[in-house]
Every structure is written in structure tokens, then in C-alpha cells.
Amino acid sequence: MIQREIEQQVKSLFQRRKVILIMGARQVGKSTLLNQLFGNQEGVLWLNGDADNVQELLQSPSAPRLKAIIGNNRYMIIDEAQRIPNIGLCLKIIHDQIPNVQIIATGSSSFELAFKTQESLTGRKHEFKMYPLSFGEMVHQTSLLDELSMLEHRLVFGYYPEIVTHQGTEERDLRDLVDSYLFKDVLQIESIAKTDKIVKLLKALAYQIGNQISYNEIAQVVGLDSKTVEKYVDVLEQSYIVFRLGSYSRNLRNELKQSKKIYFYDLGVRNALIGNFTPAKLRAQGDLGAIWENFAITERMKRNAYREHYCQSYFWRTQQQQEIDYVEEKDGQLSAFEFKWNYHKTPKCPVTFTTAYSESTFQVISPQNIETFILDDHSY
DSSP, rough: OOOOOHHHHHHHHHTTTOOEEEEEOTTTHHHHHHHHHHHHHHHEEEEEEHHHHHHHHHHHHHHHHHHHHHTTEEEEEHHHHHHSSHHHHHHHHHHHHHHHOOOEEESHHHHHHHHHHTTTTTTTTEEEOOOOOOOHHHHHHHHHHHHHTTTHHHHHOOOOOOHSTTTTEEEHHHHHHHIIHHHHHHTTGOOOOOOHHHHHHHHHHHHTTTBOOOOHHHHHHHTSSSHHHHHHHHHHHHHTTTEEEEOOOSSTTBBBOOOEEEEEOHHHHHHHHHTOOGGGGOOHHHHHHHHHHHHHHHHHHHHHHTTTTOOOEEEEBBBBOOOOEEEEEEEEEEEEEESSSSOOOOOOOOHHHHHHHHHHHEEEOOTTHHHHSOOOOOOO
């Protein structure tokens, strides 16, 4: 079993009487993590929120009813908790009226689960985000040298646990993953019924990674109005399929202020959507650069989340198209990064940026130094 980075953080909360929420896309390993934590341990009640009988069991919660359901169990685990209509009230009753029961709930839609628990569990919960496997987790599983040798493979097939642990069937397994799981929650949220439009939208976004997006332009390609496209992108983000990066603007009139870029949480999913499993080095230079940028930013995001390194993330660009791929702001300090798979001379930070933000730092990230960007200082 591959040890997940949040395992110790989750365990450390068991004695603090907090409801633990673990959120992330289907098949990223939430249930596997809980199986590693509890195994065949006695005193654990497992419930699956996807099951109709569980939804019926918990739809009218009361303290006496919940006490009868829980019995003498010390732990209550609810998978896909967002599927249960009154889950927020249910968890609040257990937390407030049934002492000595630790609740762990998982969800594959951050919007649905967060919305249903927001008011009920104020001050009573701790949320974790769980992603596909990370570069750092695989380094701990094997070695830094081994994982660096797999970089090109990861750019094509990604980090979903099922894909990483079953080499040789990646293309088939990724297609099954996309068809069977990832759309399941997306099509249930807000009663989205236009499956073909969602597929077209995802394909359009897959071709646009690393580029600024225009909802109007995408709407014309997909055949929807721009407001609907923006709403669907919101749903895709809340379902942990894509995420948006905004533009940084502070000092200059000519900085772009409202632009967005969209990236995929997993490159294997992105490549499966467009049916492109071409080896990384055989790809067009533009696509190779885009997936390298997507990879580096996603792994940095995982690293920051798991290390509880809180910062704001952006890209930077001016109307004259001077650009920096990625900028982090923490405690007033700016750190700028450019991502290059291949380069013959070291790119320089735009003078406009260094003049406006003279205290900032700048670094080029390539396969030769990627570990300095996405691993903790003591991880290698």
C-alpha cells in the first residue's frame, strides 16, 4: 500500500472531537486511506452514501435513531456523504449528542458536501482535500531517482492510484475511469443533463491548459451560452476535475486583472478526454510545454495543501503579453516561477515584473530541478 501524506494528519484529530471531512474526486484513494487506518478493526461502522438504503436510513435523523444505528461503535465512517440529503444535520446530532463517537465522512463533490455541512458543522469540523497520488508520495514509496525516471510516464498517464499500480493497462483504465466515475457526480449536480455538452466542454478545456480562457469563445465551440459555460466550469472545479488560476495584479495599469487559466487535477484524465496518449517527447512542443506546466503547478498545489503551506497562487501577464507562468504570494512575499521542459538558455524574469515587485524571487523549473519545487526541504 502506498502511504498517503494526510494519513498522520487525520489520525492526529481522532482525540479532538472534530468531524473529519475528506474531500476529493472519486477513485483518488479516500476509501483506501480509511481501510489503511482501520482495516478490520472492531467498533467501526461503515456506511456508503451511494446506497439507497443508507440514504433512507439517515434521511430523518434524530438522536435516538442515530444512537440505535451506531450502537457500540466508536467510529462512524460515511463514504460519499454528499449523497445523503440531511447529512449536515445528521453529523451535527452525532457530534453534539452522542459523545465518544468519531465521525469521518468522505465526499467527491466539495460544493455539495460543504454546502450541506457549512452551517450545521461550524466550529465542529476539519476538512482535508485528497488528490490523486503525488510526486512526493511516490518518492517515499520508491526513491527520488525512480520517480524522476517516471516523469515522462506521469505526464501522459497521471497519478490516479489505479493507474499507478496497474502498469500496462493505463489507456484502458483511464478511459474506464473517465466514463464510469468522473462524470457520475458532475451530471447529478444541478441536474446537468447535457452529457454531450459537458464532454465537449472538457475537451475544449483540455486543449486550452496553460492558456487564458474566454468563456465566450468556449461557448461558441461547445454550443452553450457563456454563463452556462461558467456555471459548468464551477461544477467541474467543485468535482475536482479542473481548477482555475487567476491573474496577479497589484501595481501596474497594463496588468491583466480578470483573466483565468484552467488546469486539470490529473493529466491522465486530460489525455484520456482528448484520446492522446502519445509519449511526452514525441508531442508537439506547445503541448509538451503545457502538460509540463500543468504537472508542476498541480504537484506544487498538492505539496502546499499537504504541508499546510497557505499561500495565494496566480499567473502574471501584461497587455503586452509579458508573462510569468506561476506566482505565489505568502506574507507579502512574491515568488515567481517559469516552467520549461527544454531550454538552451535560462529565461529571465520580465523587467516590468522585477521593477514593479523588486523584492520578489524568480526561478526556472525544469526536470533537472523539479524536486526543489514540489518536495518538502527534508523529503530528499
